[in-house]
Amino acid sequence: MSTEKELSRIEHLVTQFTPTYIDRESLVQDIWLESNQKTNRPPSRTFVLHRCLNAIRNEHRRREVTRNFKPRTREIKEDHLVLEDLIKRAGLTIIEKQIIYYHFYEGKSIYETAEQLSISSAKTRQSLNSAIKRLQRVGKEKE
Numbered sequence: 840m841s842t843e844k845e846l847s848r849i850e851h852l853v854t855q856f857t858p859t860y861i862d863r864e865s866l867v868q869d870i871w872l873e874s875n876q877k878t879n880r881p882p883s884r885t886f887v888l889h890r891c892l893n894a895i896r897n898e899h900r901r902r903e904v905t906r907n908f909k910p911r912t913r914e915i916k917e918d919h920l921v922l923e924d925l926i927k928r929a930g931l932t933i934i935e936k937q938i939i940y941y942h943f944y945e946g947k948s949i950y951e952t953a954e955q956l957s958i959s960s961a962k963t964r965q966s967l968n969s970a971i972k973r974l975q976r977v978g979k980e981k982e
Contacts, residue, residue: 856891
């Protein structure tokens with residue numbers, strides 16, 4: 840079976856098995872890569888189902904931890920001021936600021952963030968990575 844057909848089949852299965860808040864694109868790539876590394880054969884339907892269930896469980900755990908996390912107010916204000924300064928000095932674009940907000944503050948997945956902003960998930964991931972690198976660079980300069 841060709842790589843394109845394998846990926847298309849995996850993508851179809853992942854779409855069937857997962858809700859929209861799961862980052863399906865990354866999950867498809869992970870499944871495909873793992874199946875090629877371990878067996879060098881296309882993954883079975885059962886394997887894809889188990890990986891999808893694990894992704895859903897992990898996302899629910901992550902959201903539960905985020906929901907129950909209650910940091911101290913003073914620290915939030917101080918962190919917010921530091922982050923505002925970093926964002927200003929990093930010169931992030933409006934779309935990068937929005938991606939950071941939706942992904943880190945609202946806890947949305949890359950896929951959900953992309954849908955919210957009406958851009959592709961690949962563009963969302965690329966912009967997020969670019970913004971994080973610039974923020975890290977500016978943060979290191981400040982030290």
